[in-house]
Amino acid sequence: NAGVTQTPKFQVLKTGQSMTLQCAQDMNHEYMSWYRQDPGMGLRLIHYSVGAGITDQGEVPNGYNVSRSTTEDFPLRLLSAAPSQTSVYFCASSYSRLVRDEKLFFGSGTQLSVL
């Protein structure tokens, strides 16, 4: 199993551009989520999903959209990139919607810079 796969690993955007960060897991996990990691602020939840067709907002959802059309994939879309969205983004999953963010499996991250 590959686990949680994120692409791309690095991305540079100009202010106002849009893009999609990809996340896929091959563990048949029900729960998937996106976090951003900023220096001195730990990991903050952006959006999460407890199953295909179900998404909800986390702590810092503004400027981001998500969808969950399949169990495996959970892309994160930046609609109009801003310098404040410069960060490292992590996708994470866990096996059950019942335990949600317990025992999370993280991807290797996407480092995003917005100029």
Next chain:
Amino acid sequence: GENVEQHPSTLSVQEGDSAVIKCTYSDSASNYFPWYKQELGKGPQLIIDIRSNVGEKKDQRIAVTLNKTAKHFSLHITETQPEDSAVYFCAARRRAQKLVFGQGTRLTINP
């Protein structure tokens, strides 16, 4: 909502010594406390977790202790090795709420 404070932000210890990282939380109803290890260029990985009905949990050289009265929990690493060098995150959560992470501790093991 929950607030988690983690200390210290950086920690340097000699190989073979012990390392202790402490986190305090604000919500007395929090009942789940995991610790994650993040190696350079990788995503965080769960190394140990504890629930509020347990005061201590050990896994080889790693242990976590929980003091519910004082609302703090700590990660203890004994006989540290170079591969223990990483950033460590604590987190806390009450039932049906979202996991809240601490700010992280960069641990360096000096040979």
